[in-house]
Amino acid sequence: MSDEVRRVTPESDAELAFEGALRPQSLGEFVGQHKVRRQLQLLLEAAALQSRTPDHILLAGPPGLGKTTLAMIVAHEGQRPLRMTSGPAIQHAGDLAAVLSSLVPGEVLFIDEIHRMARSAEEMLYLAMEDFRVDIMVGKGAGATSIPLELAPFTLVGATTRAGLLPNPLRDRFGFTAHLEFYEPEELHQVLVRAARLLTLAIDDDALGEIARRSRGTPRIANRLLRRVRDYALVHGGAADRTAVRAALELYDVDEQGLDRLDRAVLSAVVERFDGGPVGLSTLAVSVGEEAETIEAVVEPFLVRSGLLSRTPRGRVATVRAWQHLGLAPRTTVGDDL
Numbered sequence: 576m577s578d579e580v581r582r583v584t585p586e587s588d589a590e591l592a593f594e595g596a597l598r599p600q601s602l603g604e605f606v607g608q609h610k611v612r613r614q615l616q617l618l619l620e621a622a623a624l625q626s627r628t629p630d631h632i633l634l635a636g637p638p639g640l641g642k643t644t645l646a647m648i649v650a651h652e653g654q655r656p657l658r659m660t661s662g663p664a665i666q667h668a669g670d671l672a673a674v675l676s677s678l679v680p681g682e683v684l685f686i687d688e689i690h691r692m693a694r695s696a697e698e699m700l701y702l703a704m705e706d707f708r709v710d711i712m713v714g715k716g717a718g719a720t721s722i723p724l725e726l727a728p729f730t731l732v733g734a735t736t737r738a739g740l741l742p743n744p745l746r747d748r749f750g751f752t753a754h755l756e757f758y759e760p761e762e763l764h765q766v767l768v769r770a771a772r773l774l775t776l777a778i779d780d781d782a783l784g785e786i787a788r789r790s791r792g793t794p795r796i797a798n799r800l801l802r803r804v805r806d807y808a809l810v811h812g813g814a815a816d817r818t819a820v821r822a823a824l825e826l827y828d829v830d831e832q833g834l835d836r837l838d839r840a841v842l843s844a845v846v847e848r849f850d851g852g853p854v855g856l857s858t859l860a861v862s863v864g865e866e867a868e869t870i871e872a873v874v875e876p877f878l879v880r881s882g883l884l885s886r887t888p889r890g891r892v893a894t895v896r897a898w899q900h901l902g903l904a905p906r907t908t909v910g911d912d913l
């Protein structure tokens with residue numbers, strides 16, 4: 576089934592294990608994102624020189640671009656312990672208090688999907704980030720009191736695919752926000768060369784280039800397609816070459832530009848059902864049977880970056896390239912000029 580390839584998030588334990596094996600451990604091994612790497616390097620080095628915990632870091636960007644990897648690198652580079660949790664696991668302020676109060680000095684606390692944390696926990700986090708302190712509420716009603724609790728100094732690393740959903744007071748408390756961008760094909764090529772080496776896969780360079788070009792600018796997808804091409808070559812007894820890449824990607828519904836089935840479904844809905852748009856996000860989501868959040872955080876960023884879709888105040892509009900990509904003649908009224 577092509578569903579595994581279509582999804583941008585890791586889907587199985589096998590994939591998680593595979594990702595673990597391929598994760599770069601240091602900033603030096605981390606491919607691409609040059610600006611972010613230099614920014615992080617500076618922040619970490621300055622903290623090390625002063626023997627203090629680095630400032631809190633927010634990592635923002637679409638899935639599979641390296642947020643979790645960077646959080647691990649921050650801990651690893653500073654030789655600090657790492658505690659990992661996620662927004663959905665923090666349903667109450669008490670859940671967060673339990674985590675915070677058990678941190679050891681200098682620990683890196685990684686909160687994935689931080690935009691999904693409970694509101695009450697968010698407020699507790701403001702104080703914790705600023706003063707390394709929390710106020711624990713004891714009792715209820717008129718007799719309720721708050722007891723201040725000192726915390727060990729820690730570095731919060733938050734990750735989000737939806738930076739826009741974070742309340743300003745939370746966003747402002749991060750010393751640095753890294754906006755991860757989609758990778759260039761040459762960068763994904765490097766990711767793949769490294770992965771093929773670690774997996775001791777014999778695959779020619781041409782084939783890696785083709786995978787890189789069709790991986791949606793996303794290392795996770797590049798690594799995943801590499802595995803599917805390996806499977807293809809294994810089963811068909813041939814070389815892992817460009818022909819195998821073409822055949823495997825066709826089988827898994829990845830097109831020439833790296834668009835997957837959902838990308839194409841969204842694009843053809845805008846073009847064919849809504850005559851090129853503008854169409855609102857929720858209408859679009861219903862028409863392809865997906866969550867609006869998935870469309871917004873996963874599908875659109877890549878379509879926009881590929882010049883196939885634009886977001887306007889009135890809704891989503893397909894560009895001329897989108898029509899062409901679907902093999903259709905662009906409509907000649909509004910929208911052409913986009």
Ligand SMILES: Nc1ncnc2c1ncn2[C@@H]1O[C@H](COP(=O)(O)OP(=O)(O)OP(=O)(O)O)[C@@H](O)[C@H]1O
Nearest residue numbers: 594597598605606638639640641642643644794795
């Ligand atoms: N810059 C990079 N260089 C090499 N490999 C990378 C890089 N970024 C990501 N990867 C690989 O891609 C995979 C996915 O990365 P990661 O889990 O860090 O993404 P993420 O941004 O946390 O995604 P999500 O939003 O779904 O949690 C990892 O297995 C990692 O090996």
Ligand SMILES: [Mg+2]
Nearest residue numbers: 642643644687
């Ligand atoms: Mg992650």
